[in-house]
Amino acid sequence: MAEPVVAQKGPYEYTAQKDEKVAWCRCGKSAKQPFCDGSHRGSEFRPLLVDLKAGETVYFCGCKHTGGAPYCDSSHARL
Secondary structure, eight states: OOOOOOOSOOEEEOOSSSSSEEEEOOOSTTTTTTBOOOOTSSSSOEEEEEOOOOOOOOOOOOOOOOSTTTTTOSSGGGG
């Protein structure tokens, strides 16, 4: 199994401005972190779709090694 690229060693804070569905990047190669831009094409990685409510604040994993995808669980502290 391929290892994801560590996009950043820490979470990405995101607050939804409206009810929305976002695609969290699992490969770490996206230029639009923490969201997917299709950079995974040709790999085994696929984005994870997440439903968010307006005003909801979440902390997306930046290191891509979380045990609770797509949310940060501080796994970056062990890298």
